[in-house]
Amino acid sequence: MSSSDSKKTPPRITSTAEFARYIGLARTTVSRVLNRQPGLKQSTIDRVHHALTETGFTPNAYATLLKGKSTSSIGICLENLLTPPILLKLATLQRQLRSQGYTSLIEVYAHGESRNILRHFLSMRVEAVIFIGHFDAGELExxxxxxxxxxxxxxxIDHHGIPLANTVTLDRAQAMREMMNHLLELGHRSFGLLGIPLEHPSRFERIHGIRAALAAHGLDLPACARSFDAQCMRTHDFEFGHALARQFLELKQPPTAYVALNDEIAIGAMRALQEAGLAIPAGASVTGFNNQDICTMMAPLLTTVDQQIEPTIKTAMQVLMSQLRDGMPARPILRTIKPELVIRQSTGRAAR
Amino acid sequence: MSSSDSKKTPPRITSTAEFARYIGLARTTVSRVLNRQPGLKQSTIDRVHHALTETGFTPNAYATLLKGKSTSSIGICLENLLTPPILLKLATLQRQLRSQGYTSLIEVYAHGESRNILRHFLSMRVEAVIFIGHFDAGELExxxxxxxxxxxxxxxIDHHGIPLANTVTLDRAQAMREMMNHLLELGHRSFGLLGIPLEHPSRFERIHGIRAALAAHGLDLPACARSFDAQCMRTHDFEFGHALARQFLELKQPPTAYVALNDEIAIGAMRALQEAGLAIPAGASVTGFNNQDICTMMAPLLTTVDQQIEPTIKTAMQVLMSQLRDGMPARPILRTIKPELVIRQSTGRAAR
DNA sequence: ACCATTTGCGGACAGGTGTCCGCGTCAAGC
DNA sequence: GCTTGACGCGGACACCTGTCCGCAAATGGT
Structure with missing residues (x-):
C-alpha cells in the first residue's frame, strides 16, 4: 500500500528529528507514538508505524537508556571451560530472560580478566550479574x-561457597552419596576415582559425599578408594579418563568400580577397560556425571547423575526476579538442587 | 552522615560530576584523566586512579557512546539449533573479536524473530552483523x-547462496566428493544416505558432490544410493540415525556403506548396525560429518569430515575487518573453505 | 619580589531521546 | 458564527560525557 518506485530506497535515518522531518510531523509527536502515549489520532499512529517499517528507523538505544529508562540487561559471565552442561544452562537462561524482556550481555571469563568484565557490565549499567560455572574463589568473592x-x-550458578553471593548449585555431595550407595548395594568395595582427587578444595563436596556413603556402610575412604589424578595431565577429558584407567589396571587388584568426575572421563575409562578385555558391567562398573547426550550413545549405556538443568535455571530465575523486584536480600539466598541418579547399563553386581 | 565510615563503604557514584565532587576536582579534569589527555600533573592522575579503584566508579557507557564514539560492538545472530560446531565457531569468533577490541552482542534466532533481533542490533548501533548457521533463506535475505x-x-557464516550477503562457507560439495571417492576406492557401490534426502534444497550441495563423485566413476545416483529420511522423525539425532539404519537393515540387500549428515547420526547408525551383529568396518562402513570430539570416543573411531573451524573464523575475521576498514564492498565477498577428510577406523574395504 | 609556566577550574556546547506545557489549528456540534 | 474539544506543534529541560577555551591559581626559577 506504499508509494511508487521513487521511494524504493528510503533515506537512512538516524534520529527521531530526521525521521519526523521525513514524514512531516513534529519530533515530539513521533516520540509520543513510539512510547505509546495517549491522545493521538489513530491515523497519525498508523502513519508513523508505516513509515517506521518503510525506513527501518530505530531510535538510538544509547540516548533512550541514557535518559534513564531501565536498561533491561543482565550480564552473564561464563566459566572459561565451555562444557555442554554450561552451554545448556546458558541457552536455557538466555531464553527465559528474553521471555521476561531482558537482554543478556555475555562474556567468557579469561584468567585475571574478571575485573575488566565486571567493569564492562557496570558501565553498561546492567541490572544484575550472573556467574555460571567455577571460578577462582578469591577473585569471585x-x-x-x-x-x-x-x-x-x-x-x-554452580560455584558454591562464596560468602556473600546468592547461589544456586547442585547438591554434589548428595549426588555422590546416592551414586556410592548404588554401587555399594551392588557389592562393590573397592573404588577407583577418576578426576576426583582425595584432597583438593575444588572437589571437597564430592569427596564429602563419597566419604559419608562409605561411613554409613562402616567403610573408610582411604582404605577402599584411590585416585591417580596427580600422575596424569588433564588436557582432553576423554584421553584423561583413558590414561587414568590404564593406571588402575596396572595394580595387582584393580578396583571393581570406577567413579568419574564427568561423562567424558567415564567414557575414556570404559574404553580403556574394554580394550583390556574387561566386559562392562560384568568385569567392572563405571559411572559418569552430567548425563550428557553421549551417555546414551555408548555401549553399554552410561550410568550417571543428571544435573537437573531445567529446575536449576528455573530456580535461578526465581532468585534473580525476586532481587529485581524487591531489591537485594538482607542475607544471601542459597538454593540447592537435588540431583537425579540415572541408572543405566554401565553398573552391575561386583565380580567378587 | 558518613565521614568516619566513608572509607570503609565508599558511596555509590553514578556520574563523573559526582565522582569529581567526591575527590574535590573539576568534572572536566576527571574526564581528561579518564581519556588520557596531556597537561596534567602525575600526582593528580594518580589521585583520580586511586579513587577510581576505591569507589569502583565506571563512566556511563551510554553517555560515552551517545557522544559519537564508535560503539565497537558486533551483533551475532546464531542459528536456533545449538550444535557443538556452531558453538565452537561462536566461541572462536568472540575471542578474536575481543582481541580486536570489539564487544559482541549475541542473540539466538527464534522462529520469525529475526526482524526484532535485527532491530535490537541496529538500535544498539552495532558496526556489523554476523549470522552463524542455517536460516530461512527468504527471511535472511x-x-x-x-x-x-x-x-x-x-x-x-555457513548459510550459502544468499544473493547480496558476504559469505564464508565450507565447501560441502567438495567434502562429499572426497568422502565418496574414499568409499568408492574401497570398493563400495551401494550407499545408504542418513539424514541427506535425495531431493531437498537445503541438502543440495551435498547431493551435488555425491552425484559428481559417482558420475566420475560412471555410476548413477538413484541407482546406487537411497535415503529413508521421509520415514523417520528427526528429533534427537542419535536416535534418528539409529532408526534410519534399522530401516536399511530390513532391505534384502542393505548397502555396504552409510554416509551420514553429521557425527551423531553416524554414531546412532553404527550402534544399530553393531546391534544387528555387523562388525564395523568389516561388515559395513559408516561416515560422519563435523569431526566432533565424540568421533574419537567411539569404537571404532569414526571417519568423518573436519569443518576447519579455525581457518573458517580466520577468513571470517578478514572479511569482516576489510569491511570495517574500507567500507562495504561493491560486490558481495564469497569465500569457500576447503574441508579435510579425516579417515579413521569406521571405513574399510567393501565386503562384496 | 617578580615573571613565566604549568595546572586546574568552570562555563559552554553537542549528541539523541523522553516528557512536560502552553499555544495554535481544525473540525464538529449548537 | 460561536463554542468546545481534540489534536498536533515546538520550545524547554534533563540525562551524562567529551572537548574546547578563557581564566585564575599555584608553582618554580631567578
Whole structure:
C-alpha cells in the first residue's frame, strides 16, 4: 500500500528529528507514538508505524537508556571451560530472560580478566550479574563484594561457597552419596576415582559425599578408594579418563568400580577397560556425571547423575526476579538442587 | 552522615560530576584523566586512579557512546539449533573479536524473530552483523537487504547462496566428493544416505558432490544410493540415525556403506548396525560429518569430515575487518573453505 | 619580589531521546 | 458564527560525557 518506485530506497535515518522531518510531523509527536502515549489520532499512529517499517528507523538505544529508562540487561559471565552442561544452562537462561524482556550481555571469563568484565557490565549499567560455572574463589568473592557495593543484584550458578553471593548449585555431595550407595548395594568395595582427587578444595563436596556413603556402610575412604589424578595431565577429558584407567589396571587388584568426575572421563575409562578385555558391567562398573547426550550413545549405556538443568535455571530465575523486584536480600539466598541418579547399563553386581 | 565510615563503604557514584565532587576536582579534569589527555600533573592522575579503584566508579557507557564514539560492538545472530560446531565457531569468533577490541552482542534466532533481533542490533548501533548457521533463506535475505540499507556490514557464516550477503562457507560439495571417492576406492557401490534426502534444497550441495563423485566413476545416483529420511522423525539425532539404519537393515540387500549428515547420526547408525551383529568396518562402513570430539570416543573411531573451524573464523575475521576498514564492498565477498577428510577406523574395504 | 609556566577550574556546547506545557489549528456540534 | 474539544506543534529541560577555551591559581626559577 506504499508509494511508487521513487521511494524504493528510503533515506537512512538516524534520529527521531530526521525521521519526523521525513514524514512531516513534529519530533515530539513521533516520540509520543513510539512510547505509546495517549491522545493521538489513530491515523497519525498508523502513519508513523508505516513509515517506521518503510525506513527501518530505530531510535538510538544509547540516548533512550541514557535518559534513564531501565536498561533491561543482565550480564552473564561464563566459566572459561565451555562444557555442554554450561552451554545448556546458558541457552536455557538466555531464553527465559528474553521471555521476561531482558537482554543478556555475555562474556567468557579469561584468567585475571574478571575485573575488566565486571567493569564492562557496570558501565553498561546492567541490572544484575550472573556467574555460571567455577571460578577462582578469591577473585569471585571480590567481584561479588563490588557488585554489592554497586547495589547490583548478583547470582552464582554452580560455584558454591562464596560468602556473600546468592547461589544456586547442585547438591554434589548428595549426588555422590546416592551414586556410592548404588554401587555399594551392588557389592562393590573397592573404588577407583577418576578426576576426583582425595584432597583438593575444588572437589571437597564430592569427596564429602563419597566419604559419608562409605561411613554409613562402616567403610573408610582411604582404605577402599584411590585416585591417580596427580600422575596424569588433564588436557582432553576423554584421553584423561583413558590414561587414568590404564593406571588402575596396572595394580595387582584393580578396583571393581570406577567413579568419574564427568561423562567424558567415564567414557575414556570404559574404553580403556574394554580394550583390556574387561566386559562392562560384568568385569567392572563405571559411572559418569552430567548425563550428557553421549551417555546414551555408548555401549553399554552410561550410568550417571543428571544435573537437573531445567529446575536449576528455573530456580535461578526465581532468585534473580525476586532481587529485581524487591531489591537485594538482607542475607544471601542459597538454593540447592537435588540431583537425579540415572541408572543405566554401565553398573552391575561386583565380580567378587 | 558518613565521614568516619566513608572509607570503609565508599558511596555509590553514578556520574563523573559526582565522582569529581567526591575527590574535590573539576568534572572536566576527571574526564581528561579518564581519556588520557596531556597537561596534567602525575600526582593528580594518580589521585583520580586511586579513587577510581576505591569507589569502583565506571563512566556511563551510554553517555560515552551517545557522544559519537564508535560503539565497537558486533551483533551475532546464531542459528536456533545449538550444535557443538556452531558453538565452537561462536566461541572462536568472540575471542578474536575481543582481541580486536570489539564487544559482541549475541542473540539466538527464534522462529520469525529475526526482524526484532535485527532491530535490537541496529538500535544498539552495532558496526556489523554476523549470522552463524542455517536460516530461512527468504527471511535472511530480507535482513541482509535491510542491513545494506543501513550501510551496516554483514557476514553470513555457513548459510550459502544468499544473493547480496558476504559469505564464508565450507565447501560441502567438495567434502562429499572426497568422502565418496574414499568409499568408492574401497570398493563400495551401494550407499545408504542418513539424514541427506535425495531431493531437498537445503541438502543440495551435498547431493551435488555425491552425484559428481559417482558420475566420475560412471555410476548413477538413484541407482546406487537411497535415503529413508521421509520415514523417520528427526528429533534427537542419535536416535534418528539409529532408526534410519534399522530401516536399511530390513532391505534384502542393505548397502555396504552409510554416509551420514553429521557425527551423531553416524554414531546412532553404527550402534544399530553393531546391534544387528555387523562388525564395523568389516561388515559395513559408516561416515560422519563435523569431526566432533565424540568421533574419537567411539569404537571404532569414526571417519568423518573436519569443518576447519579455525581457518573458517580466520577468513571470517578478514572479511569482516576489510569491511570495517574500507567500507562495504561493491560486490558481495564469497569465500569457500576447503574441508579435510579425516579417515579413521569406521571405513574399510567393501565386503562384496 | 617578580615573571613565566604549568595546572586546574568552570562555563559552554553537542549528541539523541523522553516528557512536560502552553499555544495554535481544525473540525464538529449548537 | 460561536463554542468546545481534540489534536498536533515546538520550545524547554534533563540525562551524562567529551572537548574546547578563557581564566585564575599555584608553582618554580631567578
Amino acid at each position: 571480590t567481584r561479588i563484594r563490588e557488585l554489592i557495593g554497586h547495589k547490583t543484584p548478583n547470582l552464582v | 530480507t535482513r541482509i537487504r535491510e542491513l545494506i540499507g543501513h550501510k551496516t556490514p554483514n557476514l553470513v
